[in-house]
Structures are given as C-alpha cells and as structure tokens.
Amino acid sequence: xxxxxxxxxxxxxxxxxxxxxxxxxxxxxxxxxxxxxxxxxxxxxxxxxxxxxxxxxxxxxxxxxxxxxxxxxxxxxxxxxxxxxxxxxxxxxxxxxxxxxxxxxxxxxxxxxxxxxxxxxxxxxxxxxxxxxxxxxxxxxxxxxxxxxxxxxxxxxxxxxxxxxxxxxxxxxxxxxxxxxxxxxxxxxxxxxxxxxxxxxxxxxxxxxxxxxxxxxxxxxxxxxxxxxxxxxxxxxxxxxxxxxxxxxxxxxxxxxxxxxxxxxxxxxxxxxxxxxxxxxxxxxxxxxxxxxxxxxxxxxxxxxxxxxxxxxxxxxxxxxxxxxxxxxxxxxxxxxxxxxxxxxxxxxxxxxxxxxxxxxxxxxxxxxxxxxxxxxxxxxxxxxxxxxxxxxxxxxxxxxxxxxxxxxxxxxxxxxxxxxxxxxxxxxxxxxxxxxxxxxxxxxxxxxxxxxxxxxxxxxxxxxxxxxxxxxxxxxxxxxxxxxxxxxxxxxxxxxxxxxxxxxxxxxxxxxxxxxxxxxxxxxxxxxxxxxxxxxxxxxxxxxxxxxxxxxxxxxxxxxxxxxxxxxxxxxxxxxxxxxxxxxxxxxxxxxxxxxxxxxxxxxxxxxxxxxxxxxxxxxxxxxxxxxxxxxxxxxxxxxxxxxxxxxxxxxxxxxxxxxxxxxxxxxxxxxxxxxxxxxxxxxxxxxxxxxxxxxxxxxxxxxxxxxxxxxxxxxxxxxxxxxxxxxxxxxxxxxxxxxxxxxxxxxxxxxxxxxxxxxxxxxxxxxxxxxxxxxxxxxxxxxxxxxxxxxxxxxxxxxxxxxxxxxxxxxxxxxxxxxxxxxxxxxxxxxxxxxxxxxxxxxxxx
Numbered sequence: 001x002x003x004x005x006x007x008x009x010x011x012x013x014x015x016x017x018x019x020x021x022x023x024x025x026x027x028x029x030x031x032x033x034x035x036x037x038x039x040x041x042x043x044x045x046x047x048x049x050x051x052x053x054x055x056x057x058x059x060x061x062x063x064x065x066x067x068x069x070x071x072x073x074x075x076x077x078x079x080x081x082x083x084x085x086x087x088x089x090x091x092x093x094x095x096x097x098x099x100x101x102x103x104x105x106x107x108x109x110x111x112x113x114x115x116x117x118x119x120x121x122x123x124x125x126x127x128x129x130x131x132x133x134x135x136x137x138x139x140x141x142x143x144x145x146x147x148x149x150x151x152x153x154x155x156x157x158x159x160x161x162x163x164x165x166x167x168x169x170x171x172x173x174x175x176x177x178x179x180x181x182x183x184x185x186x187x188x189x190x191x192x193x194x195x196x197x198x199x200x201x202x203x204x205x206x207x208x209x210x211x212x213x214x215x216x217x218x219x220x221x222x223x224x225x226x227x228x229x230x231x232x233x234x235x236x237x238x239x240x241x242x243x244x245x246x247x248x249x250x251x252x253x254x255x256x257x258x259x260x261x262x263x264x265x266x267x268x269x270x271x272x273x274x275x276x277x278x279x280x281x282x283x284x285x286x287x288x289x290x291x292x293x294x295x296x297x298x299x300x301x302x303x304x305x306x307x308x309x310x311x312x313x314x315x316x317x318x319x320x321x322x323x324x325x326x327x328x329x330x331x332x333x334x335x336x337x338x339x340x341x342x343x344x345x346x347x348x349x350x351x352x353x354x355x356x357x358x359x360x361x362x363x364x365x366x367x368x369x370x371x372x373x374x375x376x377x378x379x380x381x382x383x384x385x386x387x388x389x390x391x392x393x394x395x396x397x398x399x400x401x402x403x404x405x406x407x408x409x410x411x412x413x414x415x416x417x418x419x420x421x422x423x424x425x426x427x428x429x430x431x432x433x434x435x436x437x438x439x440x441x442x443x444x445x446x447x448x449x450x451x452x453x454x455x456x457x458x459x460x461x462x463x464x465x466x467x468x469x470x471x472x473x474x475x476x477x478x479x480x481x482x483x484x485x486x487x488x489x490x491x492x493x494x495x496x497x498x499x500x501x502x503x504x505x506x507x508x509x510x511x512x513x514x515x516x517x518x519x520x521x522x523x524x525x526x527x528x529x530x531x532x533x534x535x536x537x538x539x540x541x542x543x544x545x546x547x548x549x550x551x552x553x554x555x556x557x558x559x560x561x562x563x564x565x566x567x568x569x570x571x572x573x574x575x576x577x578x579x580x581x582x583x584x585x586x587x588x589x590x591x592x593x594x595x596x597x598x599x600x601x602x603x604x605x606x607x608x609x610x611x612x613x614x615x616x617x618x619x620x621x622x623x624x625x626x627x628x629x630x631x632x633x634x635x636x637x638x639x640x641x642x643x644x645x646x647x648x649x650x651x652x653x654x655x656x657x658x659x660x661x662x663x664x665x666x667x668x669x670x671x672x673x674x675x676x677x678x679x680x681x682x683x684x685x686x687x688x689x690x691x692x693x694x695x696x697x698x699x700x701x702x703x704x705x706x707x708x709x710x711x712x713x714x715x716x717x718x719x720x721x722x723x724x725x726x727x728x729x730x731x732x733x734x735x736x737x738x739x740x741x742x743x744x745x746x747x748x749x750x751x752x753x754x755x756x757x758x759x760x761x762x763x764x765x766x767x768x769x770x771x772x773x774x775x776x777x778x779x780x781x782x783x784x785x786x787x788x789x790x791x792x793x794x795x796x797x798x799x800x801x802x803x804x805x806x807x808x809x810x811x812x813x814x815x816x817x818x819x820x821x822x823x824x825x826x827x828x829x830x831x832x833x834x835x836x837x838x839x840x841x842x843x844x845x846x847x848x
Contacts, residue, residue, distance in 0.1 A: 003108035003232065005805045006398075008512045010103050014433070014795075015498070015509035016808045018047050019099040027098040029078055036086045046505065046515070047100045051082075052091035058121050060166045061180045061190075063128045063205065067118035067135070068144025068157040070257045071264050074101055074117055077157065080138050081118050090131060091121040105145055107259040107267070107395060109233045111194040114258050115145030121165050129207035132158055145257035145266075146298060148194035151211050160211075162202050164190045169558045171597050187595065194231075221296055223251060223303070234259020234267030235299065239306065247306070249291060254300040261394030268300050270382035275302055277358060277384040284352045286345070286377040307377040312342070313365035314706055316423065322448070325747030325780070326696040336449045338374060339423045345376035346419065350412050353378075359385050359408060363415035364397035365422065398807055399428035405466055417462035424449050426752060427790060429806040434793045435465050436473035441790065475799050477789035484828055487799065491821045492538035494798025495529060495811045499544065504554065507547050510812030511803050517559060520551040522568030522835075523602065523757075528813035531572045535832070536825040545576055552585055560592040561600075562607025562835075563654065563814070571611050571835060574618070597638070600650075601659025601836075602713070605635050609663045610836040613670060625670075632667055635660045636679055642686065649703035651690035652711065653718030653834075654757065656701075657683040661722050662836060668729070680726055684735045687719045691738070699741025712762030713814070716745035721837055724769040743767060747780040754791035754801045755810070756819030756833070760784050765823050765833040768840040781827065788820070 011017040030049055036042065043050045052058070069077040078094055085092045095101050095117055104113050122128040132153050142157050150159030163180060170179035170187035179187040183201055191197055196215070198204065204212055223240040226248060230237040235253030242249075252271060259267035271293075278290045291303040317323075319338070321331045346368060353360050361383035369377045383393035387408045393401070399422065402414035422428045424445035431438055442456035442463075464470075476487045498509050506519025507526035514524050522528040526548045534540055552569055559565030566589040573582040598604030609631030616624035639660065650656050661683035668676035692702045700708035701715045709715035720742040727736035746763040753759030764784035767777045793800045793809060801817050803810025810816025813834075826833035826840055833840070 002805055004110065005512060005807055006108045007103050007106055007110075008515070009807055010099060010106075012509075012808070014809050016512050016514075016803070016810070017509070018515055019097065019103045029075065029095060029097055029101070032075060032079060033082045034086070039089075040086070044096065047096055047104075048093045049096050050091075050093040051085070052121075053089045056089070056091060056123075058091055058123055058165045060168065061162070061164045063122060063125065063160055063162050064165065065120040065122065065128070065131060065135075065153075066116045066147050066150055066159045066161065067120065067139070068115040068147055068159065068257070069101075069117045069142065070105075070144050070266075071098065071101065071260070073142055073144070074098065077139060077142050077144070078117060081120070081135065084131075084135060084138060085120065088131075088134075090127070091123075092118055094118045102260055102264070105233065105258055105260045107232050107234045107261065111231065111233050112149050112192045114233045114255075115147040115159075117144065125205045125207075128160070128205060132160070132207060143257065146255060149192055149196060151196045151208060151215060153208070153211050160208060161196065162198055163192070167558065169592070171595055222294065225251070232259060232267075234270070240303075242303075250288070250304045250306045252302045252304065254302075256298060256300075263394035265394055271300050271302055273384065274380075274382040277381045278304065280356055280358065281353060281381070284349065284356070286349045287353075287381075288377070288379060307369055307379065309369035309371035309375070309377065310706075311366045312368035312370055312376075315342075315370045316365065316426065317707055320426070320750065322750035323748040324694075324696040325698055325744045325776075327749060332449055336424070336451065342368075342370060342374060342376055343420060343423065346378075347416060349376065349378050350416060353384075354387065354409055354412070357387050359387050359393075359411050360415075361385055361393035361411055362396065363412060363419060364400040365419075366397070368419075398432055398805070399430070403465065413462055417459050420455070421445060421459050421463070424451065425750070427806065430791065430802055431463065433802055433806065433808065434473050435470035437790075437793075438463055438470075440473075440478075471794070473792075473794060475789070475792040475794055477792040477799065482785075484824060488536060488538070488821060488824050490797070490799035491801075491817050491824075492533055492536070492798070494795040494800040495533065495817050495821070496541070497796035497798055498800070498809070498811050501544065501547050504551070507544060507551075508811040508818075509808075510810045511815045513564070513814075514812075517564040518551075518555065518557060520548055520569055521557065521564050522572065523563035523814040524812040526551065527569045527572040528563075529811055529818045531575060531835075532813055532818035532822045534575070536821045537829075538821070540576070545578075549573070549578065549581055552581070556585070556588050558592075559603060560589040560596055560608060561598075561603035562611055563602040565589070565603065566592070567608050567611040571614065574615065599635055599638050599642070599657065599660050600655040601662065602654035604659075605631050605638075606659035606663050609635065609660075610666065613663070613666055614836065617670070628663075629667065632660075632663055632676070632679075635663065639679065639683055639686070645686075645690045645702075647704060649690060649701045649709055649714050651687035651701045651719060652709075652714040652716075653721060654713040656690070656714070656718065657686040658719050658722040661687075661726065665722065665726060665729075666836065677726075677729055680722075681730055681733050681735060684719065684723055684726055688734060688738055691716065691719070691741075693741065694745070696744065697741065698744035698747075699738055700745045710745040710748065710763060711758050712766065713757040716742045717762045717766035720746065720766045721769050721833075724771070725838065728771065739770075743770065743777060747776065747783075749783060749787065751784075751787070753804065753806070753815070754788060754820060755803065755815040756823055757814045758804065759815075760787065760791075761820050761823035765826050765840070768827055768833075771841045785827070 008016040011019045039054050041052050041054050136154050136156050139156050144157040147159040150161040152159050168179040172189040178190045180190045223242045225238045225240045227239045235255045238251045240251045254267035254271035256268050257266050275293050281287045288305040293302050321327045321335045367380045385391040400415045400418045402411040406414050418428045442459045446456040506514050508529045510524040519525045557566040562568040566585050570582040570585045601607045609628050612624045613628035661680040664676045664680035690701050691699045694700050703709050712718040723735040746767050751760035756762050764781050767781050791801050800809045803815035813819045825831035830839045
C-alpha cells in the first residue's frame, strides 16, 4: 500500500481531500488570533494561511524559520509567533486547523513536512538572527516534533533551512520539483529531504554556528545500521548489528510528537507499549524477542529479534494465481492449500496472544512474515491493547481495521476474517468504501477457489456491518449481460454529480496528485474529465469549461507536461474551440519546456512533442510542425545518452521510452521519413530491456526484485499499445516478436485497480490494439469487462469507481471514472483510449 494516501482520507469519507476548515469552525487555528490590521495582506492557500505586510517584498529565497508544536501547545505557540510577527512586521504562514496539524503529523504523512506549524520569512541574515534570538526566549519550554529537514536552533521549537520563498520550478530525475537559483542563475532542486543540508554556495550565518556545532557533536549511535526496512513519519525500522560478529537484529525508531494516531498518541508512546507487550509475549512462538530500549538524540529505539521471511503481502503477490494469464484449476488448488495452511498458523499465534489477555490490534499482510518453508511469524505490536480495557488501536490498515462497534478480541477476529477473504480476493480495502460488496466478493472467493462449504458465510458473519444493513451496491455492471449504454450513462452521471465548481483548487475529485500538480490537468484534473465526457458522447459542459479557463488563468500550471501540466490543458482547450487561450497557455510555458529534460509522455518531452504535432495537423501550422520536430530531435539525443534501466521500473507509456516512440512513430506517419521509424524501434527496445519473462509466458516490466508490472502507465500494456502499431510498419522487428508475451501480461483475471493507467481498463484497452485479436485476447477483454463489477460503486444515481489504493472514489482519467468511461468508448465504439494513440483497429463489441 502507498501510505501517502492515508493522510488524504481524514477530510472526506468518499473522496481524497486535504483537511481544511472554514473560518470560525471548531479547530480553526486562526480563531484566537488578533486581527493584524489594514496594513496586512491575508490569504488562505490550501492548508496554509499566509500573512505579510502590504507592499513588503521578500527575496525569492533565503533562510526560513520553521516553528514546531504539538496538539497540546499549538494554539499557544501560534499566538506567540503571530503577535511577534505582527508587531515586527514579519511575513509568515501557519497551518489553518488542528485537523491539518494532525494530518501532517500522522504516522504516514510525508516526513519532510512533519512538525511544521509555522513558516517565518526573514528578509536578511540580520533579521534571521534577531527573530531567532527573540522567539527562542518567547517560546522557551515549548516542544514539538523534530523537523528532519532543518537545523534546530538551541533547545526550543525553532528550526531553520535555506530554501525558496517564492515558487520556482525545475526538472530533476524526470520530475518537476520546487527550485532555488544558484548565483549564476541556474535553477536547482530545493532539497526537501528528511535530513538537513545547505546548498554549496550558501554560507552558514554566524547566528547558526552554535547549532551546527551541536548537531555535529551529537551522541554516538551504539549500533551499525546495515539497511532500512521501512520509514514512516513516526520513525524508521532498520536492520542493524552491535559489535563484531553479532547477528543481525531489528531497530525500531520512534520520534517524539510525531507519527500521531487518531487518539493523538505519538510514536514514542506506541514504542513503549510495544516493548511492554513483547516482554509479556516472550514465550509465544512466532513473536520477536526484545533486546533493549534506548534513546539517542531525543529519538527512541527498540532493539528486537530479526525474524526470517517476507511480508505476506509480498508472498501473495508472488504466488497469487489469478494474476496469471495461464491460470489452471490445479494451480488454484495448490495455492488454496498453501494459503489455508498459512492462515492456520496466523490463527494459532493470535490465539496465543489472546491467552495472554492482549488484543494484537494490527493484523494485516505487511505484519505477517512467511519464510521459505511457509512458516509464519508476527511483527509490529505497537497497537496491542489489553483485552478488557475497552481500548482500541488508534491506527489500523484499511480493510483490516475493525469498525468502532468492535471491542476486545472482536478487533482481531475482524482482522482475521478480513485476512481469510484477502488471501483469496485482495479487495478488502474496498469494503470500507462500499461494505455492500462484501457478500458478492466472499461468494466469488469461495466459488473460484473451491473453499470449504460455508467459508464465505463465516467471513460475512464477522465482517458484515452491525445494525442497519449497508446500502445496496448492485449496479448495471452486475447484470449478466450489462446494458453498456446504461453503464456509460451512469458513469457520466456520477462524474457530474461529484463536481465542485465552488472550489478553486479542483473541479472533480480524483487522485491525491491533484494537491501537488493542481486540479486542472489532464491526468487527474478537470481537463481530462471534461475531454473524456466529450469523446464518450456524454456531452459538453460550458460552465465547467469556464471553470477550467479560470483555473488556468488564476494559477498557470507550473509544469509543461501533457498529463500533469500546461500542454494537456491546452490540448483540451483547443479541442473545445478555445484556441486563443490554448496559445496563451503554451506561450506562458515556453520557458518550462526549455528546462524540461524528462523524456516521458506524462510530464516530459514526448507529451509536449505530440501536442505540438497535433496542433500542426489540426491547424495546418508549420511552426508547430517545426516545434514538434525540434522536440523529437531533443528526444533522439536523449535516447543516445540515456542511462541503462535502474532498479525500479519506468518502462511503459507514461514514463518510459514508449511515449517518445509514439512521437517518433507519428512523425514518421506525418513526414514519411524512415529515420523516425528507426528511432521508434530503438525507443521501444529500451522499454523491452526492462521486461522479464514470467513463468506463465508473459513479458512484464521488472520493478525491483520481487514484482513485475503489466499496466499502461508503467508496465507491459503501455509498451504493447505502441509496439502493436510499430509492428504494422516493422513486422520483423523485436517489437513485433515481443507482442505475444506483452499480450499475455494483459490477461490476468485479477487486477486490483479498475482504472485506465494503473488498472484493469488499461489492460483491456491494450489488448484491443491487436489488428486481429485472437480468441484468447477476445476472451480476456470480455473477462475484464465482466470483472469491472467488482469495483463499481453506486453514487448519486450513477456509477463510480475507486481510485488508487481503493480507499476513496475517483473521477479522473488516470485512476478513476473518466478513465473507465474512455475505455468503454474505445472498446465499444472504437474511440481513441488516450490522446495520440489512435483508435484500436476495430471496436470490441462482444456482449454489447
């Protein structure tokens, strides 16, 4: 699971959102502050409230001060800082609400933002020294989470870092990042890592020399760290050794005031509890032993036994048979028997824990280890509670955490029932969003794996919500022969019902990327959703098009890419007839394009070049044709010097070389020049270098050492979409020879997400690109369409789909309903599934 998503689940039960309160609401941190007066400009931007003296101009970058605080002292600390800044006319910003503070300090919030309640902007080194000296006296005795990216000033809650005051952007490792400017004018990344660093050209101010010396003279660490296993906002988990020849053990770190749970408990409180619990369970097989607990530099550590094995979630990914295109009944039976044996061991360990009067409280696939002989152990006991205390864990894994009406041993029994279902159909995360799907999912698992009679009934009896039955989740997708016209109409209705035109940050709810790249873009924003409704025949919505125009003017995209920036928005504006506005947007992003070195279709030169070529074709504009060619020349040079594939996957349509290959291919078709075709072949070859054969005969993109990926964005399906088209020009190429393996990768029965770029719809759309789909491909597309019912959720009379992690609904192209709608238009009408790909050779009409 991508833990970043949890922090965006606090604000809304249906959609990802940032926590926010309106002024005057309970928990508003500004409610008790004095009014700064008419000589101040006050703005609310996202989670921050910014205050600056009117007419006061700050430098673009410099030393900034961060002030940390906890829940108990946040209002007091903020009041003191506010009054000081107003009295001395110092610009600053602060978090808007207690809910935001909890979210930013929660266990799985980004570590680089942890602890920051206030940011102060000194306009000189002299001002920096004065503010630090004054506020350190004012805030003496106050505490807060240590800000990992900063240098601590003295012993209080003040921290400093050199960085940007104004937003500037540059390209780094294929991603648009916030930037600062070197003395020669070059933009470089503004490093926001969980460790303090200073740009090489920036001197340390005299007022910080003592803090730097104190940092260097910190306590010695008694262990040699051999590697990291996991990081969260609460601390890290490491493999370590102490002394020569000692065996490897596990160190768990806890940071004071950080890693908050829903009860406000921090990581240190949970670490102390874990030590107590493990000492009590010392005689239970499959539970790690405790060696010692110690503190270094305010961080707390627990040294524990290192148990063998991989997480059960990784074990499932490696062995689960329904992801294979060549699944057999014998393979399903073998997996069933192994999974039931693993379950029996988990149940035995949990029963032993219960005999000690404890509730484990955090049972899920990442806390269960399975070794090479399928022997099981449990780790991570920080959420354990006394069975008779009435207490409940303050955290929990989606899909496994018990509802509020479960207490004592029922908490673990709920998680065990979820585990029994998850091992055979890993969709339990969806049940928090749509509990009415439980019966259908459980029945499918029992039937498909031939589980013992009554298996589904026992799971449902524990997991079903108590009291009022959950709302019905039957949709048009659940019919034996769905009415696809009705399905598409309902998807459009759900998208439109979710619109929030009163908000300025987003129009349609989608992936959490909206809160980083903006809510107007093609991939996760309004441009892509409106375009999808249009190409799927669901109509044009002028009032929402005006929202898109206003958003582009109000805050021009800081990125030039197609899926996450200005070129994707311009493409949609051009399609809708707003040519002048499209030109204005492209003109404003010209400098960003010049800085771009990313080759991909999502954020980089491939998407930019394809947009330019599209404008050249639709307008007959030679200037755009030259720009497209120039962009492709830059890509050709990058192809010559590109680094070899790294450890983690990039191959695929969005971030791999298949995106540039598509541009080269379209230029060949536009000009007839064979050199572009040769470049397309080489580019696809670069992505094929990242593919490995799987036991089922499929060809999938390698990601790390434990998994492979079949998706459109990153994976086989994205390569397949381009390789199919390249093979029509070069039938004897390596791309043509790869087609059977790439197609096989798209035939798995189980796909965890429904969406277009990272899920089932992308696999179905890729299979449809075969010029003459064989029987296996047609059956696979039919199966993908049939299995969409697993994820369909009723919403306001329409049909919605969960996005990434299955925690919330999404309407966007990349992860949500708009992508599903585009896929159905491609499969059933022969529409283009994504811009620049062209339509599939013939629509898939089976079951229509």
